[in-house]
Amino acid sequence: MQTFQVTDAFTMVHTITLVKGKNAEVWDKDNKRYIDFVGGIGVLNFGHCHPTITQAIHAQVDKLIHYAYNAAGHLPYQELMPKLCQLIPIQAPLSGMLTNSGAEATENALKVVRLKTGKAGVIAFDGGFHGRTLAAVNLNGKVAPYKKGLGALETHVYHIPFPSPCNDTSTEMAKAALARLFAVETDVDSIGAFIVEPVQGEGGFLPLDKDFAQYLRQFCDEHGIVLIMDEIQSGFGRTGKPFAFEHLGVEPDLILLGKSIAGGLPLGAVIGKSSLMDGLNKGSLGGTYSGNPVACAAALAVVDIMNDPQTWQQAEAYERTLTSTYERWQQQSLTPWLGAMTGIGAMRGITLKHAKLGLDAACMTQVLQKAREQGLLLMPSGNYRHIIRLLPPLTIEPEVLTEGLAIMEQVLASIDI
Numbered sequence: 001m002q003t004f005q006v007t008d009a010f011t012m013v014h015t016i017t018l019v020k021g022k023n024a025e026v027w028d029k030d031n032k033r034y035i036d037f038v039g040g041i042g043v044l045n046f047g048h049c050h051p052t053i054t055q056a057i058h059a060q061v062d063k064l065i066h067y068a069y070n071a072a073g074h075l076p077y078q079e080l081m082p083k084l085c086q087l088i089p090i091q092a093p094l095s096g097m098l099t100n101s102g103a104e105a106t107e108n109a110l111k112v113v114r115l116k117t118g119k120a121g122v123i124a125f126d127g128g129f130h131g132r133t134l135a136a137v138n139l140n141g142k143v144a145p146y147k148k149g150l151g152a153l154e155t156h157v158y159h160i161p162f163p164s165p166c167n168d169t170s171t172e173m174a175k176a177a178l179a180r181l182f183a184v185e186t187d188v189d190s191i192g193a194f195i196v197e198p199v200q201g202e203g204g205f206l207p208l209d210k211d212f213a214q215y216l217r218q219f220c221d222e223h224g225i226v227l228i229m230d231e232i233q234s235g236f237g238r239t240g241k242p243f244a245f246e247h248l249g250v251e252p253d254l255i256l257l258g259k260s261i262a263g264g265l266p267l268g269a270v271i272g273k274s275s276l277m278d279g280l281n282k283g284s285l286g287g288t289y290s291g292n293p294v295a296c297a298a299a300l301a302v303v304d305i306m307n308d309p310q311t312w313q314q315a316e317a318y319e320r321t322l323t324s325t326y327e328r329w330q331q332q333s334l335t336p337w338l339g340a341m342t343g344i345g346a347m348r349g350i351t352l353k354h355a356k357l358g359l360d361a362a363c364m365t366q367v368l369q370k371a372r373e374q375g376l377l378l379m380p381s382g383n384y385r386h387i388i389r390l391l392p393p394l395t396i397e398p399e400v401l402t403e404g405l406a407i408m409e410q411v412l413a414s415i416d417i
């Protein structure tokens, strides 16, 4: 029989069909309500259908829906770029380009590096994630599911361990891996860039070790290597600061943006030092839809929200409630499965770890299912799918947050493995 359907290649964490969302709540086609701790995987730091964003979208669709920036400029793009640059605390003149997605931002950053430095080598990190397009998957520090079955990928990409206070990798271990790399695999002069998430998202909400970040900055300066920070998941307030690199005391050369940048419309960006982003071959960057006027209008509204002090009070309140609840769970020994809290600021994960090795995945499946049945959407991360990454809107109403955490508490206490 002939069928017409969505490919089954997606891992759908929750097999539900959503029709409506408001701040931290969504409703499915049967009108069942869920508290949303997934936020469309980090896209909704300011909630579903934030009124400032929806108003900006409504106003823009009546004026101009599309123009390709390679053909002619448009106001929303031209207004957005300087405002985005102003948000990013890098002490240098900045220029940028807009993309349709995070992966496209990754791809373009690689192009900028090649065009500017003439070097194709890139060093990425174990457990890192930078997208699903063909050059981006190469950078991901995890084979299954991202690279499995794709065959030979572009070379010139090397991975080293990701040092974090939340994993077993120290700065010394990462430095040793780097020294080995340059002794055994490749010449340091072949490397154009390091690409790193200041807080790994898919990797389990692991913040980069601060000492290593500073070492990396110095290393890049000494060897003329571009430091790219991928803030696609960690940016736009997720960690309680506008960008996660602000926790590290170093500035990147290029920054990748996406996800929450436009409140749910598809948009990404590569922003960086003008010395890198300007003077490239004409026509080397672009795309038909990238920097779509409606997405830009939504992003302009996001910039306004980022500039509102209330946003940061809400993020702080969220972080306080979450961390104090987790500490209480620990004191009460809620479940033997409760492991460490990962992350930094308002970007937090909760590890499910038990002495019975190998059961973490089964435990996670049970947690996700039980939570969904009780009206809470959760999302896993980490190399072993053993860390619940919490991505509710930072604007979540305190009572909805408390309700969601109470469901989580009940679910964790009732794990039955």
Ligand SMILES: Cc1ncc(COP(=O)(O)O)c(C=O)c1O
Pocket (backbone or CB within 6 Å): 041, 101, 102, 103, 104, 106, 129, 130, 131, 132, 197, 201, 202, 230, 231, 232, 233, 234, 258, 259
């Ligand atoms: C850190 C990071 N980089 C890049 C990407 C890819 O973004 P997109 O899915 O918009 O292509 C993601 C998506 O999860 C991400 O978390």
